[in-house]
Amino acid sequence: MPIDPSIVGRVxxxxxxxxxxxxxxxxxEAIGDANPAYVDTAAxxxxxxxxxxxxxxxxxxxxxxxxxxxxxxxxxxxxxxxHVDQRFTYSQPLPVGSRVEATTRLDGVRAxxxxxxxxxxxxxxxxxxxxxxxSEATLLVRPEDSDGGDASD
Amino acid sequence: MTERVTEQLVVGDVVADHMYWITRENxxxxxxxSGDFNPIHWNERVAKSVGLPGVIAHxxxxxxxxxxxxxxxxGDPAAVVEYGVRFARPVVVPxxxxxxxxxxAAAVTDVRDDGLxxxxxxxxxxxxxxxxxxxxxxxxxxxxPSQP
Numbered sequence: 001m002p003i004d005p006s007i008v009g010r011v012x013x014x015x016x017x018x019x020x021x022x023x024x025x026x027x028x029e030a031i032g033d034a035n036p037a038y039v040d041t042a043a044x045x046x047x048x049x050x051x052x053x054x055x056x057x058x059x060x061x062x063x064x065x066x067x068x069x070x071x072x073x074x075x076x077x078x079x080x081x082x083h084v085d086q087r088f089t090y091s092q093p094l095p096v097g098s099r100v101e102a103t104t105r106l107d108g109v110r111a112x113x114x115x116x117x118x119x120x121x122x123x124x125x126x127x128x129x130x131x132x133x134x135s136e137a138t139l140l141v142r143p144e145d146s147d148g149g150d151a152s153d
Numbered sequence: 154m155t156e157r158v159t160e161q162l163v164v165g166d167v168v169a170d171h172m173y174w175i176t177r178e179n180x181x182x183x184x185x186x187s188g189d190f191n192p193i194h195w196n197e198r199v200a201k202s203v204g205l206p207g208v209i210a211h212x213x214x215x216x217x218x219x220x221x222x223x224x225x226x227x228g229d230p231a232a233v234v235e236y237g238v239r240f241a242r243p244v245v246v247p248x249x250x251x252x253x254x255x256x257x258a259a260a261v262t263d264v265r266d267d268g269l270x271x272x273x274x275x276x277x278x279x280x281x282x283x284x285x286x287x288x289x290x291x292x293x294x295x296x297x298p299s300q301p
Binding site for chain 1: 182199213224228232234238
């Protein structure tokens with residue numbers, strides 16, 4: 001069943017995510033990235049940062065929490081979802097040891113060849129409300145009865 | 154590293170080019186670190202049942218590796234101001250110890266007056282693009298506080 005376009009504009013409750021040094025280390029190791037700015041405070045300070053910074057795509061973790069909410073709300077199982085595109089615009093590094101809020105908005109729904117394309121916008125902000133990162137994503141949702149097709153992510 | 158970045162950049166310059174390998178072990182580690190446990194990234198049976206040729210890499214892992222090329226070049230990971238990609242083709246990861254090779258290259262598409270540099274990333278497996286519209290905007294070192 002196609003997704004009802006009247007839900008476009010729906011905004012989900014902000015999700016709190018605590019940025020931890022250990023999670024950044026684990027993520028950097030998982031992508032095989034030995035940049036010292038991820039683990040060594042002194043190295044990060046050398047670039048003018050207050051503390052270690054996260055790899056650019058790390059912010060997908062809090063962004064995904066918002067996707068989970070949206071999927072649950074629309075009754076979509078992740079097995080039907082394909083990540084079509086992803087874009088981040090960064091205002092400042094994720095502050096280690098503090099909490100950020102990710103607010104998810106459904107920006108658009110479009111039916112294409114029996115699938116639904118969802119445009120999802122997520123704003124990640126600091127405790128003080130300042131912008132940290134804007135995520136813009138497109139997800140393709142295959143119909144419920146489909147198995148097979150071109151799932152790529 | 155820093156010297157290379159501060160050199161005068163010209164549109165068309167390929168500033169970095171590297172081959173990354175993705176193995177099944179990398180997928181397991183990435184699943185744990187990112188929290189993305191979709192079974193198509195670790196379970197052959199499930200991947201095939203949804204029509205895939207086999208287990209595929211997380212699109213976000215491929216995006217992260219292409220991002221590594223940028224942050225290795227820049228030094229400061231937070232010098233990446235914008236980064237976006239389109240996941241054009243699944244990256245199939247074989248069940249062996251070698252994995253799949255992903256070739257990433259970054260070329261300058263614009264050098265702006267405000268000190269930002271626009272780059273286009275080419276991300277290929279077997280000469281086929283797996284990411285398209287892979288673009289980044291980066292701040293150059295001259296624009297940031299001095300290094301130790």
